[in-house]
Amino acid sequence: MPAGTPATGEGRCRVADPGLGHGAAGFHRHHEDSGGRVSPLATATRRVAADLGGTHTRLAIHDAARNEFRYQQTFLNRDFADFEAVLQYWLQDIDEPTPETACFAVAALIRGDQVRMTNRDWSFSCRALASRFGFRALAVLNDFEAHAYALPWLAASEVVTLQAGAGEVTQGRLAVLGPGTGLGGALLEGRGATARAIACEPGHMNLAPGTPELLALWPQLVARYGRVYVELLLSGSGLARLHEARSQHEHGAAVPLEPADITRLALTGEDAECARTVAVFCALLGDLCADFILATGAWGGLYLAGGILPRITPLLQESPFLERLRDRGPLAGALGAVPVRLIQHSSPGLLGAAHAPLTGIVPKP
Template identity: 30%
Template sequence: MHRDLSLVADIGGTNTRVALARGTEVLPDSVRRYPNASADGLPTLLRRYLDELAPGDLTGACVAVAGPVRDGVGEITNIDWTFDRDMLGTLTGARKLAVLNDLQAQGHALGLIAESDLTRLLPQPAAAPKAARLVVGVGTGFNAAPVYDTAGGRFVPPSECGHISLPRHAPEQAALAETLVTHHGFASIEDALSGRGFTRIHRHLHGEEADGKAIVARLEAGDPAARETARLFVQLLGTVLGDLALIHLPFGGIYLIGGMARAVTPWVGPLGLAEAFAAKGRFSEFMDQFGIAVVEDDYAALTGCASHLRHLPIG
């Protein structure tokens, strides 16, 4: 196997994808997906992968983690895993090393994602080549990261905005927030806009315990209760995306990633995403400057890791 290879990995709250990359190209035949529950930590999964593929010498290694990263140390929010650059170097023998937040990795992939892998929810107006963009993850958790293209290269600062307070200016949002505070002590955006948040909204509205996939299946079958759940989810998502758009001014577009973003895509139009997004009082007309798209590329975070490595010096 060609020696100019890097290892890239995307560690979500539920599963981990690992692959080899040459330049910014992820090699499709090298991609493996592992349930996180099958291992006691990321080193176990990476050793398993390296044993399976035996890629030989690696020039670089980059992992994206679903959680905060500080000084090269990543903590996965929804499982008790911690990982750092030194561990990555020991495992892989590579000299170009990086640990990113998963939204940072997605941000580094923008511009390398085919248009066919994007579902446009709101049209993207013309924008300057270096206009800021925003990546928003709606899956096992919730987070967002701005993307800035500068003269010195691309800069994607990390964020943990999924853990800020849930909006409650509309009565239905306030009622949901009060329920979440009662049960969890605090109402964060992630408590509602995530896979488990979808089930919490359903329980709040209908007093019924139901799996998220089951609710989506009922939504597809035309069930009114499931539609009511999806409506509150979609409108709350629109409100939060509008808030984030005003904070970051992503004239280059907003890009949604994650399983829940994809799951509700067919319903965002009829259930009022655009209206909730634009409901900003005297700034409502300003909001039509931001396009929104869903990223359908499962390997985007891996591509972002590879792109980031390509621009790193050997350290």
């Protein structure tokens, strides 16, 4: 099997119709060129959509006219030297003309032409990439910014309600946040044609202990890592760090386990310490979500995403997550009124990249 063989090949995947989901309105947008005219590139029905995470890259052609994905595949990043190599490998099997437009959602802080991934030693120039692969228009956005653009396109079957709140998510600012290789977050302002996503970097905010149990762990964490920030603990590798810190504190000896083993042993009930680690992880997440809502004013709804939470849904539902989210004194009622939903869609970043505004980066001839 050659390097770069796809980790999974999902084939064709139909996208939920906008406006027929769980209450948020769908997009109906156009884009204009510098003269105020609607750009033909913006109304192109096909685009290459990509979701570049720290561990996986997902690619597909999205056909808006048919409301479907084609050639959807997921690749392990460790099998490739860079994103260009992934894209080139994937395009070899595409049995139709390469679309002239593309949108890439990247786990990175997007600033200008050069994109450097946060948790992967990859970088690329937007203009050089567009020129090499013949994209006449290319949009590059943060991965959770794409998650935000995906929210109105999620079907009711693709979310789990953790807190019903005051009712349907129909108005107000939305937030999406979640742990995976790191921890990302974003906001969605407006609905329909006025919808606009705002990328955030909550994973790099400082994290504070909210319970006596966590407070007891903090000196050890500070001594070892210097600064305790969100994704140091609220991420895949963070779950392993949290388990080590807890076992060191509780039993005097660190017990290193892979994140997948911790969640597996917690789900099966085979290891009470792993179950407790996951509960503490969820409690920390609840504290973070409360802070994120309070700081951003995302009273319209909170969506949880990332690669970890959908796999531990029963544990999340049984955990102190909601208790910690609401534990904000006089604002407990306001936080209890915020609808909270867990995204179960397999590729929300890809879905968002398929529907995000295509503000083109056009390479010079």
